Amino acid sequence: MRYSKTLIPTVKEVPADAEIPSHQLMLRAGLMRKVASGTYTYLPIGWRILMKIMNIVRSEMNKSGAQEMLMPSVQPMELWQQTGRNVDYGPTMAHFTDRHGRENVLAPTAEEVVTSIAAGEINSYKQMPMNLYQISFKFRDEFRPRFGVLRSREFIMKDAYSFHADEKSLDETYKVMYETYKKIFSRCGLKYAIVEAESGEMGGSGSHQFTIPCESGEDVIVQTEDGAYAANIEKAPVDALPAAAQGKVYKSIEEVHTPNQKTIGEVCEFLKTDAKSLIKSLVYKSGTDIILALVRGDFEINPEKLRSAVGKSIELADENTIRTLTGAEVGFAGPVGLTQKINKLVIDHSVLTIEAGITGANKTDYHIKNVVPGRDFPIEGKNIVVGDVRNAVESDTYQGKKLVFKRGIEVGQVFKLGTKYSGKLGAKFLDKDGTEKLCIMGCYGIGINRIAASAIETMYDKDGIVWPINIAPFEVIIVPAGNSEQIIAASESIYKELTDAGVEVLLDDRDERGGVKFKDADLIGIPIRITVGAKSLAEGNAEIKVRRESEVTKVSLAEIKANILRIIDKLKNESV
RNA sequence: CGGGGUGUAGCUCAGCUUGGCUAGAGCGUCUGGUUUGGGACCAGAAGGCCGUAGGUUCGAAUCCUAUCACCCCGACCA
Numbered sequence: 001m002r003y004s005k006t007l008i009p010t011v012k013e014v015p016a017d018a019e020i021p022s023h024q025l026m027l028r029a030g031l032m033r034k035v036a037s038g039t040y041t042y043l044p045i046g047w048r049i050l051m052k053i054m055n056i057v058r059s060e061m062n063k064s065g066a067q068e069m070l071m072p073s074v075q076p077m078e079l080w081q082q083t084g085r086n087v088d089y090g091p092t093m094a095h096f097t098d099r100h101g102r103e104n105v106l107a108p109t110a111e112e113v114v115t116s117i118a119a120g121e122i123n124s125y126k127q128m129p130m131n132l133y134q135i136s137f138k139f140r141d142e143f144r145p146r147f148g149v150l151r152s153r154e155f156i157m158k159d160a161y162s163f164h165a166d167e168k169s170l171d172e173t174y175k176v177m178y179e180t181y182k183k184i185f186s187r188c189g190l191k192y193a194i195v196e197a198e199s200g201e202m203g204g205s206g207s208h209q210f211t212i213p214c215e216s217g218e219d220v221i222v223q224t225e226d227g228a229y230a231a232n233i234e235k236a237p238v239d240a241l242p243a244a245a246q247g248k249v250y251k252s253i254e255e256v257h258t259p260n261q262k263t264i265g266e267v268c269e270f271l272k273t274d275a276k277s278l279i280k281s282l283v284y285k286s287g288t289d290i291i292l293a294l295v296r297g298d299f300e301i302n303p304e305k306l307r308s309a310v311g312k313s314i315e316l317a318d319e320n321t322i323r324t325l326t327g328a329e330v331g332f333a334g335p336v337g338l339t340q341k342i343n344k345l346v347i348d349h350s351v352l353t354i355e356a357g358i359t360g361a362n363k364t365d366y367h368i369k370n371v372v373p374g375r376d377f378p379i380e381g382k383n384i385v386v387g388d389v390r391n392a393v394e395s396d397t398y399q400g401k402k403l404v405f406k407r408g409i410e411v412g413q414v415f416k417l418g419t420k421y422s423g424k425l426g427a428k429f430l431d432k433d434g435t436e437k438l439c440i441m442g443c444y445g446i447g448i449n450r451i452a453a454s455a456i457e458t459m460y461d462k463d464g465i466v467w468p469i470n471i472a473p474f475e476v477i478i479v480p481a482g483n484s485e486q487i488i489a490a491s492e493s494i495y496k497e498l499t500d501a502g503v504e505v506l507l508d509d510r511d512e513r514g515g516v517k518f519k520d521a522d523l524i525g526i527p528i529r530i531t532v533g534a535k536s537l538a539e540g541n542a543e544i545k546v547r548r549e550s551e552v553t554k555v556s557l558a559e560i561k562a563n564i565l566r567i568i569d570k571l572k573n574e575s576v
Numbered sequence: 577c578g579g580g581g582u583g584u585a586g587c588u589c590a591g592c593u594u595g596g597c598u599a600g601a602g603c604g605u606c607u608g609g610u611u612u613g614g615g616a617c618c619a620g621a622a623g624g625c626c627g628u629a630g631g632u633u634c635g636a637a638u639c640c641u642a643u644c645a646c647c648c649c650g651a652c653c654a
Contacts, residue, residue, distance in 0.1 A: 012615065013588045017647050037646065092653065143652055413654055445654055481613045515614035533613055
């Protein structure tokens with residue numbers, strides 16, 4: 001490709017609305033331009049990068065035995081109503097009414113469509129396992145698009161869906177996908193971490209996230225000190241803190257007037273005490289059930305953990321429910337005397353570290369103190385669960401090992417879905433024994449744009465991007481430093497020789513000064529640069545420089561090709 | 577959706593507090609010349625409905641109101 005014929009609009013100045021390195025560099029290097037909040041046009045070299053990533057994903061998926069297909073971006077709302085996910089996604093799912101008055105959604109993902117295909121076309125255990133995937137645009141009307149391509153509204157996702165006759169088969173494919181993902185991210189030249197994850201909105205059991213550790217990441221990942229265990233913050237388990245000694249005698253509970261002191265902070269301030277002696281009480285609903293969750297005042301309830309403790313989806317109760325339940329304004333709920341009125345009491349371990357604590361009195365403007373867990377409210381029994389339902393914090397341990405917190409960009413996730421979708425959409429098959437069963441499913445996503453962005457986040461320097469060779473827009477850039485006939489002739493000859501050898505070469509044939517070309521080459525981040533200049537050319541040489549290294553090597557024109565091929569080979573093998 | 581902020585040349589921004597004649601700078605673009613290995617220099621030029629709509633005023637980029645867009649923090653989220 002000739003630079004002069006390509007649109008690569010690099011800019012010197014940092015665009016005003018870009019904060020993180022990948023966003024700034026993708027704009028500065030001319031990979032893309034914003035069209036509206038959260039939507040971007042990918043310009044020629046930006047698109048080349050995405051296509052390279054897609055091709056890596058495609059080749060590894062195909063090797064794994066999955067089959068590529070394509071599903072529509074516009075899907076009938078009806079399908080989403082059948083699984084109820086139109087409600088789960090809520091306003092994040094964009095939808096519109098067509099001219100016939102039908103509701104359509106802009107697909108944020110494709111479980112519904114693929115499962116309805118399976119419902120129609122997979123009828124026998126003999127057809128499974130079956131793994132179908134697509135690489136396509138997805139649309140999510142995010143509350144807040146940000147960080148350029150890291151959280152955009154429109155993005156490219158590879159989404160795969162597997163169908164199985166039994167759990168064992170799902171486990172096998174899950175494992176194959178897990179290994180395939182490792183290969184994909186390695187080939188993209190990324191240093192990734194695999195963490196255990198909650199399956200969240202997708203439903204199901206068992207999930208791993210592939211994340212790229214870096215400062216700009218939106219996800220918090222938690223690892224044990226030795227790295228043996230890693231999970232995201234939604235999942236990360238913690239060891240129970242040592243429980244308070246039993247059997248001591250404490251004063252009986254006593255009401256204290258706490259006018260208008262609703263939050264933990266306010267109560268602590270008002271009563272001159274530590275959040276560690278407060279029992280935070282939160283009211284949740286699950287359908288018509290009412291659930292009271294308790295956690296020590298200095299911790300946060302983790303909704304995902306609470307949900308798995310309850311076994312059903314949950315939501316915070318509204319003010320009216322709380323008023324009816326406690327007989328008090330929001331902010332004064334407590335477990336004492338309430339256990340008969342609720343369907344389930346979930347107590348985080350941390351509460352049991354409290355010997356005699358403070359909690360809401362279920363009476364507006366009052367709290368009670370000297371509350372002893374086990375004496376003043378039950379800590380065991382029917383409909384009472386004691387467990388780990390809070391967020392991990394930095395001082396926590398798991399399996400006795402200290403926890404370390406990092407940020408990461410989620411680039412892929414694998415889920416075991418089970419029968420959540422096949423059940424609702426009627427994806428059934430006849431098994432060996434002649435009985436009809438639901439297909440068991442897995443699903444596997446990869447964010448294509450996020451791979452590009454996280455590669456930049458982890459590989460850039462003051463001059464620009466430093467692409468790993470497998471996803472670089474070009475492998476080699478030739479910079480003629482000068483415009484003499486000899487320089488141009490030599491550059492053209494190298495360009496032809498390498499292009500003929502199958503190397504992806506960008507020839508900077510612009511009528512610009514050397515400095516401009518060097519700056520652009522570095523900014524765009526092409527892994528290998530060949531400089532053809534008057535001095536070295538006089539000696540029959542050109543210069544080779546690898547972007548991420550500082551040395552410049554002089555190589556005779558005759559040996560350029562062999563050298564370049566060797567360097568490319570080396571760089572490619574490093575990233576595998 | 578709550579809080580904060582910004583909209584002025586293709587890009588980055590000044591001017592607005594305290595209204596005043598022709599609205600500026602740097603970068604980029606175009607022309608000519610000198611340059612030519614790390615974003616050159618000189619001379620000249622083009623480029624603006626000051627986000628949009630109302631209002632106040634003799635007069636509005638500047639003050640007021642509304643509205644739209646974008647950014648940041650929060651809540652939410654593969």
